[in-house]
Amino acid sequence: MTRRLSRRTFNKLGLLTGASTWVLPTLGYASSEPVRTVALSPEEIALIERFSEVMLPTEGTSLKPRSEVPIVDNVAHVLSLMDEPTLKEVRIGLKLFDYGAIFVGFHLKRFVSLSADERIDYIRSWEDGVTIQRGVVDLLKKLTYIAYWQDIEAARAIGYRGPVSIEGGVPYLGNAPMPAGEQPT
Numbered sequence: 001m002t003r004r005l006s007r008r009t010f011n012k013l014g015l016l017t018g019a020s021t022w023v024l025p026t027l028g029y030a031s032s033e034p035v036r037t038v039a040l041s042p043e044e045i046a047l048i049e050r051f052s053e054v055m056l057p058t059e060g061t062s063l064k065p066r067s068e069v070p071i072v073d074n075v076a077h078v079l080s081l082m083d084e085p086t087l088k089e090v091r092i093g094l095k096l097f098d099y100g101a102i103f104v105g106f107h108l109k110r111f112v113s114l115s116a117d118e119r120i121d122y123i124r125s126w127e128d129g130v131t132i133q134r135g136v137v138d139l140l141k142k143l144t145y146i147a148y149w150q151d152i153e154a155a156r157a158i159g160y161r162g163p164v165s166i167e168g169g170v171p172y173l174g175n176a177p178m179p180a181g182e183q184p185t
Contacts, residue, residue: 038080038087040072046112047098048072052144054119064154074147093136097126104129 040048049072058066079087101111101122114122126137149155152162161167 036080038076040076040079043098043112044091044094045072047094048075048140048144048147050112050114050119051123051140052148054116054123055141055144056148063157064151066148069148069151069154071144071147074150075143078143078146090139093139096132097136097140100126100133104133 052066052071056066056071058064079090082090098111101107101114102109105118105122105125107114107118107122111119111122123137126133128134129137152160156162164170165172
């Protein structure tokens with residue numbers, strides 16, 4: 001059964017992936033349920049790797065090399081936090097982006113087979129495309145960036161010192177209520 005992707009769905013996906021940087025890591029601490037694992041297909045792995053090659057050009061910079069950051073594993077982790085219907089729609093979007101290169105721009109080959117310059121031009125054409133195209137490319141960018149910057153050592157290259165709660169010695173309280181005498185300011 002094939003599902004049609006709507007503009008509203010991709011707008012929601014963009015919002016979900018952007019918010020996942022802040023919200024989803026805290027959900028794992030409060031839940032006693034194990035996080036399910038998502039196995040990416042070889043096509044999805046190749047797409048994420050080839051997309052990150054052009055969107056994260058770390059060679060010749062002070063940033064941690066992209067090859068040393070487990071981008072594919074980090075993307076799989078973010079996808080594992082999504083509910084099943086959303087995950088299905090994300091996977092349809094990834095496939096649409098990869099195989100869309102055959103017809104969009106008449107490359108006659110998948111995105112993963114394009115040269116670096118062709119991939120950049122293809123990404124730019126989707127950035128200027130219809131709403132669904134913009135939503136899919138935005139989703140891929142957010143997944144890629146989240147996956148790279150999840151690595152603390154990669155973030156240290158731009159001055160990130162780590163979580164302030166750890167640096168300041170603030171204990172993690174989970175979902176514990178505030179003490180009775182204190183009010184939020």
